[in-house]
Amino acid sequence: MSFLDTMLGRRRESSSHVAKERLLTVLVHDRVKLTPEDLENMKREIIDVISRYVEVTDPGSIEVTLTRGDQSDHLKADIPLRRSR
Amino acid sequence: MARVITITSGKGGVGKTTTTANLGTALAMLGQRVVVIDADIGLRNLDVVMGLENRIVYDLVDAVEGRCRLRQALIKDKRFPELFLLPAAQTRDKDAVSPEDMIALTNELRREFDFILIDSPAGIEGGFRNAIASADEVLIVTTPEVSAVRDADRIVGLVEAYEKGHPRLIINRLKPRMVARGDMMDTSDVVEILAIDLIGIVPEDETIVISTNRGEVAVLERNSLAGRSFSDIARRLLGEDVPMLVFEERQGVWGSLIGRLRARRSER
Ligand SMILES: Nc1ncnc2c1ncn2[C@@H]1O[C@H](COP(=O)(O)OP(=O)(O)OP(=O)(O)O)[C@@H](O)[C@H]1O
Ligand SMILES: [Mg+2]
DSSP states (O other): OOOHHHHHTTOOOOOOHHHHHHHHHHHEEEEEEEEHHHHHHHHHHHHHHTTTOOOOOOOOOOEEEEEEEEEEEEEEOOOOOOOOO | OOOEEEEEEESSSSSHHHHHHHHHHHHHTTTEEEEEOOOOSSSOOOHHHHOOOOOSOOOOHHHTTTEEEEHHHHHSSSOTTTTEEEEEOOOOOOSSSSSHHHHHHHHHHHTSSSSSEEEOOOOSSSHHHHHTTSEEEEEEOOOOHHHHHHHHHHHHHHHHHHTOOEEEEEEEEEHHHHHHSSSSSHHHHHHHOOOOOEEEEEEOOOOOOHHHTOOOOOOGGOOHHHHHHHHHHHHHHHHHHHEEEEEEEEOHHHHHHHEEEEEEEOOO
């Protein structure tokens, strides 16, 4: 926590809260049982499909994240597209 | 017909052996015929925790390999005539027995006992598979720490994959003072993360160490909060509806100086 945060009275998150949030994220990854290799292959295939329709700026910059939702877990892919007019 | 209950955890050192010894004794105190099995082959421990180490002649592997009858390997407890220990072999490793051996062995015991408690080794390998093979029910022990909870989650998945029904959770070594200041996950956090039923909360308690030093178990101590928690779990296993203990720091100057815990039943 920075000095400024302390001055402004911003309280640091409790360590138990941090623990819980980290666990929730780790467990989403553990539970989908996706190997790093599978993840790489999946990214490549997603890029292939998307590129058939739109122009992707940099195929390396796709970001796939797994997050926990209320009802189910979510896989989100963030793919930068070339901006054109 | 006995109920076979395996006590397991994933991560090591979270309190499986302590739990097995205390639940076994508590169930015997409640008039049940109980055998506790040390399935941690090569790292025998349940005998010393129960103070029975001097009585061992034969062990589980001797029984499995036919060097003795199963009955001969059972060690009778010091206090309770209907509580027995089947010790692990100390000089062999987990490969000395197979899941089929464990099923045959427990089947032989089922007729004579009400409860068969199996103390599982840590991990998810052979020793765990042996310990879980004959289980009707599974109790998962965790502490409220990230690594233990993560490993517990893995075990929940495996227990379900082995079709052992829904495991129930014991949260051990809870430190109410740390929870109160936000530095330890609370029961509700752990239960939410693992999404399984809670059967008990056991606080961090020096009486566990003291009892274990003496080869006694905490459920025999009148003033042990951990002992009381384990007794409650035993009663829940018997189907009683026992409210969870709520732990709180003792109020007042002396209370907080000594940092003594007290407990009350949760209101429902
Ligand atoms: N509630 C508690 N309060 C204080 N100490 C405890 C508590 N529960 C367990 N312990 C201590 O923690 C240590 C580990 O406990 P135990 O041997 O039961 O764990 P385990 O899960 O069986 O370990 P392993 O994975 O090595 O078999 C022991 O020294 C024990 O006395
Ligand atoms: Mg143990």
